Amino acid sequence: MNSAGSVRKRGGSFFAGAGATGTGKRGNSRRPSKRGLALRYLAVAALFIFSLGIFFITSRDAVSSKKEEPLILADAVDSPGAAASVSAESGLQAPSPSPSLSTVEFKVKGNDSFYTILDGLDVPPEQIVRMARIAGGVYNLGKVKVGDRLSVTRLGNEIERIEYRFSDIEGMRLERDSDASGGYSAELFEIPYVIEQRLVHGVIDSSLYEAGRRAGASPGIIMELSDIFAWDVDFSTDIRKGDTFSVLYEIATVDGRAIDAGKVLAAEVVNNGKKHAAIFFNESGGGSGYYNLQGKSLRRTLLRSPLRYRRISSYFSKRRYHPIKKRYRPHHGIDYAAPTGTPIETSGDGRVTFAGWKRGYGNYIVVKHNSIYTTAYGHLSRIKKGIRKGRKVKQGQVIGYVGSTGLSTGPHLHYEVKQRGRHVNPLALKSAPRRSLNKAELQTFSALRRDLMALLSRSDTLLAMNEKGKRKKGI
Template identity: 45%
Template structure:
């Protein structure tokens, strides 16, 4: 009995072991050589391979056994759905367009194509610190599909990729314009008091330029004079970009009011006009320097600090830091550039048959300044220095009328133009609106920005 039971157990153990070994071997064989039956033409199943452009014939009989993982079919026509990647970059010191785009992985050939296609509008080899550009990049091909490059405050270079290559165009930047008003009282000088009121250096210079024909902001100012200006601020996407033009300005000097209103004549001309529609621009600027102080006036008898003798001083000396730009006071033609005795480095400009101006003791001349050159009012002709007989840096400015020197500070040059009667109604309406903005909303005890 026991003997028979042992034999039965041994038999069962062998049977189980045999089946296990056989199953494992069958699996191995199946993995190595799966059986696929080829179907007859009538029984064939046609499957179109998506994205690979092929037709595959397989049998209707499928192998049995472990499940085979199935992969998803690729996209139609092999195209992958993708979106262009947007990249923004602000150029820093030392950046070049070529180097920056290579850093984004753009191939050199693409960079050269962008530069070449843009030549007619802007040279991308020349970039300025602070300039911002926006790129749209194909993430698969790693090529630029669109470039936006603001090369100045008014225009943008747009380069788009087409089937024929890159195409460049110029677009005008659209700004959100806001009007702002600032006013104040002179306590020390225009620059300090206007800055304290909230004006930027750029605005102060622009304000001084509006009245440059009537007011010398160093020699003419008095304490408690007042100023007020209405100007544009340009915004893009809610951020300040730059200042626009001054549209109205007022300066009360020794209780004598000076007002100027910006007006466009409609024929492409624009400028500043006073209350009567007369241009504030005159034939001559009041001063050849924007900021300076008068160290010596026109005199028939002045004690010369170097020669130690009394002799006439036929001009006005403007003390200013060495290198301060000197501007031509009127349109004209340069008739002399060089060394002229006690004047040192000197430039002489003939304006017409009546007037000639002199600029002496210059440290150097403006680039390209030479005899015969035609210059415009306000153009820089040289820089303040102390050449010749001079104790310190200053400009010796002289004005000659019909061969005789006259006092530049007492000379009142004629206005350049006035508005026509046909334009006066339009100007009066413009002036009425801007005059309201020049009236302070409340009294200003100190220099503050009321807007």
């Protein structure tokens, strides 16, 4: 075995160079000079110093980057993209955004129901049933109507509030309880509205209805005006071209939109040159009604006519030619031509003494009002269900419908009035007022009459506005 192999086997020296003789004798190895050792030590020292510099620079950058991390995270609150980037690089999980409130509004359509609307929002069926049951304590949500409005407010996926408006000024609210029970409470609420007083003037050319609509009055106010003066003016037969009317009434508005006409406060009609006035007055006994300028009730024992929509086809006469029997005979009543099925109202309070078939009169009803007046209604297509002998009826109550039964040439109502057992002309009848104000009431009424009649003479269409909330009585 040679000496070189022996040196490798024993490990040799780090500084052993290629100049060894390879003879295997240690004493013959070549030692480096002093200058060479100095250079080698200098090189090692330089390498050490360089390594320390690299370590120092690297450590400083690491510390610097750690100090800047909070600033980047702070920015991430406002920048979701930055938060995701920092989270991915640093290994931190960004906080999830808090749920927000959102409201969805629905206008109920033909096939909609409370269940189908909420089912479309992915509300669990058992929760829909539970909420409907809770709401049922104040309102039946099975009665949602086409055109009504329903709104659903959610916090994330949880329903916080449901509001259902079942009229222009009323609604139902279902709201999550403030505690942690997860339950709901239901209540009715009133939508804020404003009561205005409006004044309308009109000139009648053909009918009260057409003139009223042209003047801006609602159909309900026109019918109310007709009812108020029903004992003094027959707006189907008494009206003359050029007659005038004025009406002061209340109207409810929501956000400036008219939603409901209230009561008539005062009105005046000039018919064939004669003035008729009506003042709404709250009576001392708790009742209310319309009174003329003298403080007498406009309500009479009997209405002028038992029909709202009609024309007179045959008047009261001692000698009228009968179109079927072809001879002259008395006609002890008024015939009002009207479409089949037109409602017939009883002329006054009373009790039914006959309801059934009576020869030439066909379906026939007789009502006894008091010891003085009795009225009769003939040729009805049918008698209203529940109207029978002995039944009490109220003035204006529907008792039957126009027809052409018995001896009749077409649909009409034969109307008769008896006064103390004798036939009288219904159009000439002047029944007594139902009530007159007492002395104490007249003092209050006089001041009210003065104020309202002054308002009726004005030309304003909007006279006053009340605060939002409950309706006020009177003005």
